[in-house]
Amino acid sequence: MTVEGWLKKYLDVYCTHLAKTTLEGYKRYINKHIIPILGNIKLCDLKPIHIQNFYNKEREQGYSEKTILQEHRILHRAFKKAVGDGLMSRNPCDAVDAPSPEDYKHNIYTEEEFALLLDKLQGHRMEAIILIAGMCGLRRGELLGLTWEDIDLDRGIIKIRRNVVPTSEGNITKNPKTSKSAREIAIPSAIIPRLKQLRGIGKLYTKLDGTDYHPGSVSRDFKKFLDENGLRHIRLHDLRHFNATMMLKHGVTEREAQERLGHSNSQMTKKYQHILKEMDKESAEKLNSIYENKNKFGVKNGVKA
Template sequence: MTLSEYLTYWLTHVAQVKVRKTTYVNYESWVRNYVAPGLGKKKLGRLSARDIRAFLLKTAQTCQCCAQGKDKNRPKAKQRCCALGKCCHQTPSDRTVRILLALLRSALQHAVREDEIPRNVAKNVELGMGTMREIEPLTAAEGRQLLAAARGNRLCAAYELAVRLGLRRGELLGLRWEDVDLDKGVLTVRQTLQRVGGDLVIVPPKTQKSARRIPLPPECITALRAQRTQQLTDKRLAGDKWRENGSGLIFTTKFGTPIEPRNLNRSFQALTTRAGVRKVRFHDLRHTCASLLHEQGASARTIMQVLGHSSIRVTMDIYTFVRLDEQRDAIGRLGDALSGDGDPADS
């Protein structure tokens, strides 16, 4: 059995049953676009750690636009790089290479459990430290600036929830009116909206901890009441064109249909320009929420529960950015302690 043959079996009979649909779609894409072309012909029983290491190194250095023929698949009028002999050097990110190794480890571990191979050779492959994307969340002043510019925007309430509660994009777009209690001031995350295999679908939250209840601050309650009024106006103006289909989503188009996630990204980029703040990703609003909560003295466990992380380590390692001023203040306090006059209270 070749690695490609085994991965086809693993995707169909293991991954598809075990993981969420969105995760399965990603697995299938990584196998089809990366693993099968680069390593798929290797016999499963003869696969070595050296083979996997060489594959990952080559993948990291290969332009995927060329390898996958992305530019050639565009209409001729829109071809701009590889199809014209102008390589765009679109190499995979460090994160993508690490994901490929993790996928191989998971698939081969199942092969060990089913006695297809004696050991998981992918476990013997180690990668360098790599580089993490530098993320500098918005400051409190930039957050105020952004939210001020969002007033009057159709998605104003979405931006309020993203900045103040750190909701993920899919969690926002999958939020229903039945998930919020504006009188008690509580929001419950129960589902998420994502594009899977070309379709917009409702799927469960990312992890078990992602399903959570969060208190709503007054600003979010006010924004959601305005959103409800706007949606009722949209429904009246749309008339027979309204297509809610009983979903009860809070954030919809003018005709009641779900919002395309990429359109939210485009709307956000236009908002940052209008607000005059730094260009950040929509997901960075989640980092902004975590860092601002941290700056206001919230405990790591509280931040973890607000954001719906599966572990406190994720919260501390990724989402709590410590600004230079905060570092300077801490070092200053240390200096004051070290230059004390010997008072026993200082010991």
């Protein structure tokens, strides 16, 4: 049996329990990345050097370490099952170092930049979802699943009950990402009057004919808006990061932030403390110019020249 034959059997036999979106991701990696390079090799002849060579070729093609790590995980799981079924004597992935993606470099708006974004957004169709993304920290899929009926502006509560994800057959609406992601959170009181002005019926952001956007299209719409208004580029998801860091900056506890963000564990929330330290260091570095430029103003050794 070849690697291609086994991977297809692995998908058919061992991956039937996976969520539709996860299974589609597996198939995409296997069919578009793995099989073209490793597919013709016999399973019993596959060596760690073949896998390492595959990773090297992926890097040459410009794929990120994160992508290669996903491929490594799929191969490791598939070959582990092959070992269990007696088709391989050992898992060749065990002898290959797993790729180590670099941490995502934060790209978070300052409070001033977010205020400018909101100013530019007034009256725009995206205003409601961007306001909620930045002030309440919802994920993109949660925003697209949100209806005005989920937002109780009298009680000041948002109920997060749905998550919209793209598939090859169109969007599907699922339960939120984890059990912690299904939640009710309080709305900052300052934005309630504006949300009352924007309130409509049904989902917060749809096409003009009422049909749903592909989530990727919403991200592209946001990028287009930033470009057209001369605003610094961030991802739509970075508004969730903005919300998390601002909560911690202004004294919300990690536990409270975790509950509001729908994180399944505290480690996911703790990373924002690290981002805050990085932002503080960057702020300090920006102040260097005040000291470094003192000679420009004719001051030397405390005496004005």
